[in-house]
Amino acid sequence: MTVKKSEKKLRDMITACLRKKAGHTYTAGDIVGLIRQDYPQYYAKKTKKGGIPFASDKEKDFQIKQEINREFHKVVYDKDHSGDFKVIVSPNSPRRALYDVKGKEGFEDIPPEEDLYPLLGQYLAGAFDMYSMRIVENKARKEKDSVSNKWLHPDVVGLQNITTGWHEEIKECVESSKNDKAKLWSFEVKRILDARTVRQSFFQAVSNSSWSHCGYLVAAGIDGPAQGELALLANFYGIGLIHLDFRDPSESRIVIPCRERATVDWAMANRLARVNTDAAHYFEQVSDFYRKTKIIKSKWTYTDDGAD
Numbered sequence: 001m002t003v004k005k006s007e008k009k010l011r012d013m014i015t016a017c018l019r020k021k022a023g024h025t026y027t028a029g030d031i032v033g034l035i036r037q038d039y040p041q042y043y044a045k046k047t048k049k050g051g052i053p054f055a056s057d058k059e060k061d062f063q064i065k066q067e068i069n070r071e072f073h074k075v076v077y078d079k080d081h082s083g084d085f086k087v088i089v090s091p092n093s094p095r096r097a098l099y100d101v102k103g104k105e106g107f108e109d110i111p112p113e114e115d116l117y118p119l120l121g122q123y124l125a126g127a128f129d130m131y132s133m134r135i136v137e138n139k140a141r142k143e144k145d146s147v148s149n150k151w152l153h154p155d156v157v158g159l160q161n162i163t164t165g166w167h168e169e170i171k172e173c174v175e176s177s178k179n180d181k182a183k184l185w186s187f188e189v190k191r192i193l194d195a196r197t198v199r200q201s202f203f204q205a206v207s208n209s210s211w212s213h214c215g216y217l218v219a220a221g222i223d224g225p226a227q228g229e230l231a232l233l234a235n236f237y238g239i240g241l242i243h244l245d246f247r248d249p250s251e252s253r254i255v256i257p258c259r260e261r262a263t264v265d266w267a268m269a270n271r272l273a274r275v276n277t278d279a280a281h282y283f284e285q286v287s288d289f290y291r292k293t294k295i296i297k298s299k300w301t302y303t304d305d306g307a308d
């Protein structure tokens with residue numbers, strides 16, 4: 001089948017936009033914004049559909065989004081002429097595209113996992129006004145059945161005060177109704193997720209982070225095959241995915257949103273606190289917040305002031 005010139009041009013623009021954001025995933029709607037920014041002439045000239053002028057930019061954006069989604073469904077532009085990259089499109093809806101450097105090329109400069117924790121804390125503080133802290137596994141109390149504690153400890157946990165900026169009367173309503181005024185988050189952090197390690201890493205996050213309102217697997221490098229597998233797993237188990245930009249944490253993003261729990265699994269939280277002193281300290285700060293609606297920054301590892 002002959003590819004129309006207009007289709008080829010759009011395809012090239014999609015690929016170029018994704019190339020500039022290699023390693024990040026984007027929906028068709030996201031790519032419309034990138035095209036509007038990087039190809040203003042194309043955007044300005046696109047004024048009609050079937051000879052009928054667009055009534056608004058919103059209508060035009062919707063049309064471009066539909067055309068991008070058609071390109072997603074074809075998935076025919078998966079390699080450039082040199083075979084150095086692939087554009088991967090996830091199977092779930094909304095579909096997301098990723099410009100993936102072949103294999104693990106481009107991942108060599110990702111720092112060690114322990115250096116990613118403060119970068120994650122920086123992102124969480126900026127994006128969600130969250131206070132977070134490190135959970136060190138070797139601070140767990142020694143128990144006879146240590147095997148049962150495998151995959152029990154998350155790497156980072158956080159508290160998000162959801163009443164920040166709320167009217168005082170509303171805060172009092174929340175207080176008197178005993179509704180949650182905070183969300184508890186839990187994170188499993190990895191340098192790289194690839195086809196070989198993705199399932200083990202994901203189920204580690206399921207095991208150690210499903211107790212919280214919001215559980216996430218975090219990685220600085222995610223290859224294409226892992227991306228598709230994660231979309232399927234996340235849809236079933238509810239653990240989300242964050243791509244951590246280690247060069248600029250503020251550019252990190254939630255790739256797959258988690259399925260938020262309505263309530264914390266306090267039985268599992270109790271087990272974690274019982275065996276790990278860092279976790280016990282975390283829940284102590286959570287308890288103080290619930291009782292006093294006050295956060296003492298010095299008690300947290302990562303805040304909006306940076307790592308302590």
